Amino acid sequence: MSPNALIPSHRKPRRPSASSRALRAGVTGGFLTLAVTGATVPANAAEKPVAETQEMPTITTALATSAAKSADxxxxxxxxxxxxxxxxxxxxxxxxxxxxxxxxxxxxxxxxxxxxxxxxxxxxxxxxxxxxxxxxxxxxxxxAPSSSSATGSSATLVSFLKAQLGKAYVMGSTGPSSYDCSGLTQAAFNQIGIDLPRVSQDQSTAGTQVGLDNLQVGDILYWGSAGSAYHVGVYVGGGKFIGAQNSSTGIVERPLNYDMPTGAVRVL
Missing domain, CATH: 1.20.5 (Single alpha-helices involved in coiled-coils or other helix-helix interfaces)
Known part of the structure; x- marks a missing residue:
């Protein structure tokens, strides 16, 4: 044995290098595990080993697939x-x-x-x-009623008109040898005490308007509009009328359909 074996050494133990590190890595449960030892420490720090462990998530295939599906x-x-x-x-x-x-x-x-x-x-x-x-x-x-059915005033009226047949038509004449249309009707109604206006326009509104399907003997017939008639005559029954037609025919008796009147008024 060496004579120096029992003499303790006065040299300090050798310290690990301040910059030396040991890195261990591993995958545990889907995490990356880093083990760092021998971390750098100041020279005056207490001498003790340093061991630190950090875990970082690892992106696995399943996680990536799940993220892609979520995006889709x-x-x-x-x-x-x-x-x-x-x-x-x-x-x-x-x-x-x-x-x-x-x-x-x-x-x-x-x-x-x-x-x-x-x-x-x-x-x-x-x-x-x-x-x-x-x-x-x-x-x-x-x-239509016949002339034979006319009595009283209407009979007198018809009788006078028939007595004038064949006489001349003269414009503006009121008898007794010639008449115009309104002059004849005025003269006829004078025989029964009815005073008619002189002209056909006024005679067409002198009485009550009646329908041509409801004529009576003595109704005054007019041609043209009521109030502006251009011709008048008197209904004598049997579907006929008497009137002073014109200078060629004079005073005549004609059937209604010979020249259908526009309307009629009743004064009797």
Whole structure:
């Protein structure tokens, strides 16, 4: 044995290098594990080993796949919302267009129906007017009372008028040898105490207006409008009238359908 073996050494133990490190790495439970030893310490620090462990998350394949699926899902949801919005907008526009078209169709149908109804009404009125005129002619010529049924004042009136047949027509004349149309009627009604206006326009409104299908002996017939008639005569029954027609024929008796009057007034 060496004589120095029992003599303790006065040299200090050798310290680890301040810059030396030992790094251990490993994967545990999906985390990266770093073990650092021998970290740098100041020279005057207490001498003790340093061991520190840090764990960092590791991006695994499953995590990446999950993140990708989440992104795809979000994109699909956004696409679905956008598509639904476009569909809703298109449906709204189509609905409004359909409503507008329907309203226009209904309006057009109503206008057509109104037009047809108006045409039908006018056609009906025209048919009724033709039927009425035809009925009036038939009634006046077939069922009118005869002159023999006239009594009293009407008989006197008819008698005077028949006595004037064949006399001349002279414009402005009131008898006794010639007459114009209104002069004859005025003279005839004077025989029964009725004073008529002088001209045909006034005589056409002198009494009560009556229908041509309801004539009585002694009714004054007029041609033209009431109040502006251009000719007058007197109904004598049997579908006939007497009047001063014109300078060619003079005073004559004619059937009503020879020259159908416009209207009639009753003064008796």
């Amino acid at each position: 899902t979000a994109e699909q949801v956004a696409f679905n919302y956008e598509r639904q919005a476009l569909q809703d907008s298109a449906f709204s526009k189509a609905s409004k267009a359909a409503e507008k078209h329907k309203a226009e169709a209904v309006k057009k149908a109503k206008a057509e129906a109104k037009k047809k109804a108006e045409e039908a009404r006018k056609a009906k009125e025209a048919a009724q007017a033709r039927a009425s005129r035809s009925s009036e002619r038939s009634t006046l010529s077939a069922s």
